[in-house]
Every structure is written in structure tokens, then in C-alpha cells.
Amino acid sequence: MARFKKDAGTKSVKINTASLPDIIFMLLFFFMVTTTMRETTLFVRTQMPPASEVQKLERKSLVSFIYIGPPIQYQVFGTEPRIQLNDAFATLNEIAPYVAAEREARNEAERNQITTSLKVDRDTKMGIVTDVKQELRKSNALKINYSTTRGEVVAGRR
Template structure:
């Protein structure tokens, strides 16, 4: 059985690397597709509450986010440890919501505007006072479709 005889010479042929670009491109495409772009840097800590009756937010372009939570460590010196509102990349107050909604609505296409949804991403431990204030501001801004962001509850 000569077929399995070991070769005597030690110099190995170089591995063909012609397909390496393909693999790299594949990985690139994969990561490009599967990663969701982080739109804002979170300045507040949010641990989403759990719920079962969830509806998916389909079109990202129709959704405006409002983040509520305790500021992260590095901002606690400036903004304290009380829950704060974050709009886009900045801390805001309830008074800023109306203009923020108006601005977001302005940026949308005309026929998309009635479908605009606001998503409140709030920490589970936020007191309701701040949420109610936001809701009142949203009512005034005529942004009536509201989504309380939540995670799927795991049945035990």
C-alpha cells in the first residue's frame, strides 16, 4: 500500500490564500447585516420590565424613543441619582418633549406622520410620576400612539 507512505521531504507547499478575501468578505457581510446600529449612547441605566402581551415595533423609522432611567455612573455627579429623561443624546426635561416630538415629526415623510409611534424605554424601577408627566406631554404633542418597551416574560 504505497499510497499511504509518508513523504520524506519536509518542505510543505504554501497554503493557497486566494479564497481568504472571500472569507473575509463573508464575515464582513455577516456582521454588517446582523448588527443593529446603536443610534444613541445611553446615558441612563435601563433594565426593561417584563410583559407577555408584546407587539413588535416593525418600522424603525416611525418610532421615536424616549429613555427614562437613573443616569449612569459618570453622569451621576452632574445629574444626580434621580431618574432622568434622555432624548437622543442629551438629558432633557419634560418640557423638552413637545418640541422634540414636533422636530421628529417634521423629519418624517408626510404620509408617515400619522403612523408615528413613541416608545418609552424606561427602567422598571422608575416612579410613575415621571412617566405620567411624559404621557401628558405626549398627549399635548398629539403623539398618541405609545409603546411601553418591555421584554418577553419567561414563563416559569
């Protein structure tokens, strides 16, 4: 015991912190790899309706998004709901090429597993959504996901 005490007294112990940055960098890289950056800037408002019977979208790399909603800059673009694909407003005719491009970007083996996630604003009318669905059917993108938030449906809200 005495000896132990003596050792501690004479040497000032300095922990080597040289590897600390490496550990932090490893954490950093882990987060960079696992998370995704928001790629698109939204031009339309997509406040999604709540639903309780939701399923998770399993593989994010196999999901392509279609946004429908009233433009955020309604002073410029009006309040009529618009479709947004990638980084621009789009018309119905542009959906088929978009689906084809999304398919082209994926692995050949996984092309039939692509899910199209419809992020639609809650106040949108079904007309435009039906049109989009018909376009998707025509281009054979049959797996769709009505994107919702988790929550109880408030019955009777108009």
C-alpha cells in the same frame, strides 16, 4: 477511467479564489444595511420590566425613543430619574420640540404612524412617566409603546 486518472495526475487544479472577497463583501454590505448601529449613548439606566403580552415594533424607522431612568453617573447627576432624548438629558418642555423634529424627519405619508417607544427603568416612579405621557398627548404623538423585555411577570415583587 484511465484517461480521467491521467488528467488529474498531470494538472494541479487551482481553484480561482478571486471572487471570494466579492462574496464576503456582499455579505458585509448585507449586514451593514440590515442592522442598525446603536445611535445614542445612554446616560440613564433603562432596565426594562418583563412582560409576556408583548408585540413587536414593526418598522424601526418609524420609532422614536424616549429614555427615562436614573442617571448612570449617579455620582454626578444624582439618582432621581431623568429623561433622555437623543444624546442629552432633557426636561419636560423639550418633548414637544423633540416630537416635532422626529415628525419632520419622516416622510410626510408616514408621519401619523410614528410610535414613541418609552424605555423606562423598572424602578422609576410613574409620576415622571405620566408627565411624559401628558406631553406626548399634547403634541399628538398618541401611539406609544411601553418597552419591555420578554418574560414572565414575577408577581408580588416590590
